[in-house]
Amino acid sequence: MSVRVYDLAHARAGDKGNTSNISVVAYSDEAWQVLRRELTPERVLAHFCHLTTGPVRRYELPQLRALNFVIENALGGGVTRSLAIDPHGKSLSTLMLTITLPGHNEGALAATKAVH
Secondary structure, X not given: OOEEHHHOEEEEXXXXXOEEEEEEEEOOHHHXXXXXXXXXXXXXXXXXXXXXXXXXXXXXXXXXXXXXXXXXXXXOOOOOOOOXXXXXXXXXXXXXXXOEEOOOOHHHHHHHHHHO
C-alpha cells in the first residue's frame, strides 16, 4: 500500500535567495519511521524536477520527528528575480505533501489517521 506524505506529516516552507527550505514534521513515531526511510533527497528531487536540478540536502531532527530539506535553485532566481506567482515558494510545502511513498506497515497510517 502506498501513502502520501500528506497522510503522515505536515510541512512548512521558507526561502533564502534561490533556495527553498521545506520542513516535514511527522504526526506519529510510526510515521516518522516511514518518512525517515522513504522520503529521500533523491525522491524529493525527482518530484521537484520540473522546478530544479538540485541539489537537495536532507537534515534529520529526530527529537522533533522532522526532516528538513534544502532545495537549491528552486525559486526561479529568488524573490526579486522570479516572475512566479509564488516567488517565496510557500506553496512548495504543499507540493512536498503530494509525494507518494511506497508500501509500508499499515499500522503507521492507521495510527496517523487517528491523530490527523
